[in-house]
Amino acid sequence: MASPMKILVLLLLFLTPTFSHWVVDTLPGFPGKLPFKLQTGYIGVGESELVQLFYYFIESERSPENDPLFLWLTGGPGCSALSGLLYEIGPFTFNYANSTGDIPSLELNQYAWTKVANIIFLDQPVGTGFSYAKTWEAYRCSDTLSAQYAYSFLIKWFLDHPKFLSNPLYIAGDSYAGIIIPQIVQRIYDGLESGIEPRLNIKGYVEGNPATDKYADCNNRVVYAHRMGLLSDNLYESTKVSCDGHYIDEHPQNAACQYDLERVSKCTEKINMPQILEPECSNENLLSLDVSSIGENVTSLLLLQHWCREDNYLYSSIWANNKIVQKALHVREETITEWVRCNKTLNYKVNVERTEAYIYDVKSTVDYHKSFTNKCCRALIYSGDHDMGIPHLSTEEWIESLNFAVEDEWRPWFVEDQVAGYTMKYLEKEYELTYATVKGAGHTAPEYKPQQCLAMLQRWLSNYSL
Template sequence: MAAASYFRCVCFHFILQLLFSKPAVPFSSIKSLPGFSGSLPFKLETGYIGVNEKEDVQFFYYFIESEGNPREDPLMLWFTGGPGCSAISGLTFEIGPLHFNMVKYNGSLPTLALNPYSWTKVASIIFVDSPAGTGFSYSRSFQGSKTTDTTHANQGYGFLIKWLLNHPSFIANPLYIGGDSYSGMIVPIIVQKISDGIEAGYEPLLNLKGYLLGNPATDPKFDFNSKVPFAHRMAIIPDELYKRAKRSCKGEYIEIDPSNIQCSNDLQAISKCTERINNPHILEPKCPSNRPLNKIAENRRYLIERYGESYEPEFRRFGCRNYNDFLCNIWANNKSVQRALYVRKGTVSVWTRCNMHLHYQKDVESTVSYHFYLNSKGCRALIYSGDHDMNMPYLGTQLWIKSLNLSIVDEWRPWLVDLQVAGFTRGYSNHLTYATVKGGGHTAPEYRPKECYAMFKRWISQAPL
């Protein structure tokens, strides 16, 4: 629990600054967006919040009020994974009210449509670009652009406090923190900070109710070691190879002894079986990005006119799921879109959905102890797994939950949508719920939006799945 103790010792001076500086944070109400026909049928706000002492790190956010009863419905702060993937991922690919129309690119601006299964129908959601260098968030200094898991969590907590101070009407709303993928390394730390702040009597007194995570990174011992047994269960590798590797590697597939030749050979054989598998969803085709020269030449003038000489997005194969990435990059780099979102001019030269070149150090090895601590405090939690994800397999998630040694209060059973099995669930003591999403991938709502909306709506209203 040493790491957990460290994070509880929040810099008191920094908290005092957050509570009493009363920063003037500008935000903008948006009535319409390029690519969407007509006025937006929901309330959208964007803005920036400085999240470090010097305020040279500016987090950009999208806030959407609940389409139900925003004064009473829960408020959720949503973190996207990566690290370095923009909040637009959650907003348009997963749980937000918009999605891109999947039509072949013809040189015009990609268009948007409503998502009938948006989680904003029952909750107000803040989608934040974090850490610095993600989406439209930026740093005015090189030092501010350097981030670790620790600083990411500190800044995420600071963002929430400042946002609520500037939106005091939401302070009393039931509060949840959510995210997926790598956010599993950040969200539990932030939730513990909130919990400790409440116990210490920090103002504003937040109405924390719980947190939720989808296919979360938690601990490589569980997450990555589970990939080999997952491949075996999914008939990607044969029994003989799995048994041999399990024996030669002793169940450890990430930190192997270089002198263990048999283990290395077995893992190489497994790699040959899995190299053409699409890890985010093993049943979908693996679609590499491509840059057909004729397509680039055909659209080069269009791209230069809108984004400048340096911008040349990766062209994706139409018909593949990752074509969405291409459409998203075209849309978010459009100058009229950035003006409509009130993006500060000159802060981001080229927008990318996932920035893989952050100055980021992963300094938290495991968040299992945070889950244990939060459970001991009775904090509600929903952990869900798309069951066809090989990036963060459900097997690893189930193993770290098992390591908490919690009592089972609701035995393994199916949960239904439209009288069909949407997945399986199990309930644990102190309000921890685990669920699989049948047919879901790494970001389950992207693959099973209807089912995931039903899951979220039931859980957030404290009804059984």
Template structure:
């Protein structure tokens, strides 16, 4: 058991400048594979948002350690080993992007103004620079992974990598590919269609007390009050005194997952931590200028040699798996392996299908009992899925 600041592992954290005159400084955590880092795949992991810190993916989803809640306080969160970390099979770069996410910052106010397209270009530039700085990983198979909103941005980054490789832009990137992901006409409702508007209002009323990231977990409306009143007082107190004042039982009286996030939120926003990491203050301004990336997938399916893994927690109402299936069907791929269960420890872990077209293959999997960020809810099953897919074995 170790605290976050004194953790010793094969990892690194630093900044890489991108954009005009390196005016955007992207912060990342890099953790080597626990297996054979010389030969194991390298993965760039993008947390959703846009604007979410990569720390959430590292501590709550697929990283090598998580918070030991029984022995943690807001002042000093303690870590424990995550036995289901994806770093058992791959080296992972957890990237804070775009500027204003996590510890990433910009040198000018204008550089905080960004969108899907600009974020794509900056992430691609980051990856090229990172590989130049870490040439021992140039020959490792590279995979790109994301969850939530970055399912929009990720295929655009993949396309940039293909474009750069084809024109000889160095270094040559040994791309493979993976992502997680909805769309529908209900987002563009005719204001004159009163029946449709009424139906959507009924749906909203039915769902307003449902926790959409995982529909079976409790909806806790006290978290906002906790964050705004008690939590702010805690942050102020921690700046003035090192006393160990707030413990886990006081924070988990609702039994809510969101309460657990206070540990990383407090640590990351601590004045001492931000000073030690030379963090700059930031305000993110992001424009959603890409509504769909289906055309990117269609291009990959018809012209590229690559593999894709798309997975969805089957209890996620933010991006329901049925919506993911709908856009996959729009690709008009050949079904190689029809809908069937996949197993972990002889128990059904979800359902899967495999598609192909020429040299392109796509594996889709649901994770039984998984929420919006599936590895956070079902770490053992997701690690098994990830390792089998990397090995090109059937789920």
């Protein structure tokens, strides 16, 4: 006899599921027909399907019927899936040199992860990218609700795409997605144990520079700054003692700690946290412009200042806000206000519990990783080693805290005979965790080191040693 939970889930899924998807053969800015299969669509989740999640699905360019299927989540929370698609692992990106018109030019990404995997890029949580809610109340979300909606999305997506049910499934993403991914993985395993249909062929997960323990990730920025030579030994030791190792707490009664933290701030405030070697600059003035009016002036506007990586992001605002582009993507016209790469009303900030629209109700996901040891599960965790936002040493710290057996000791891994980073491998029962740094990469590693990251993924998926 079916359990009450299973019956409830089945009723929610099958009573009134609605699917809307479209095949996209051409895209504004790209010459000719797309050489890969792109589908976009909406799937309703939550009560009465008031939340409508938008997605981009790209079939593997190699063997879609056999290659794994990834659900890719961009961080923030509130950063659009289109950001991960255009700037990190998708099959097309911008041709910056030739983007001088109203619609930026697109070109193929030779290091796209879609060369070896089917990927669903999901705009989540609600309020991200082109995802929307039918009522203002339905825009309220949280870490746990975001994970629940993503799981519901997956179940419904497979109902609409049953031919991919046998493909190995991985939940993947970077940055703040490290808070959401383990929850989704846990829900999938719980669903399998409860007999929920369809049965998802989950094999593991992939996380890049993942937020995992919010306190430790932020607190370790000071430790990282010292390790990278941004703080002197004397200043670091003084701050460590005066603040007792707690650098993001308020210390109103501790004058020595406050003084040391002010000195630390002076040393790091002009450092670009996503990639400490790149310039710290702001495009707030540019991004405040009406992107529809920039058109051919975008290049000349960018020449007014020295190059910043944020300059690249302006192109996505111009492209995604173009009505011709939105029509090609089959975005529901009545739902659109302005597309933004990252919705700042949702973005996480240190020591903040909530915004008007989002509650940060999961502080750490370390215990989720520990709980997967009784599952047949593979994990790939990678870190761009020049990211100060979520430093690699913080990731290494929580991985070490799991106390798993070391299968492969710390060593370099190579691409074209050059050191691409360093790696370790852990085993605990049927759970396998591979950790890798990506040398010279920033917060979103594939954006900075695309060739190395594709090689890393290919080897890991093939069960080869990095």
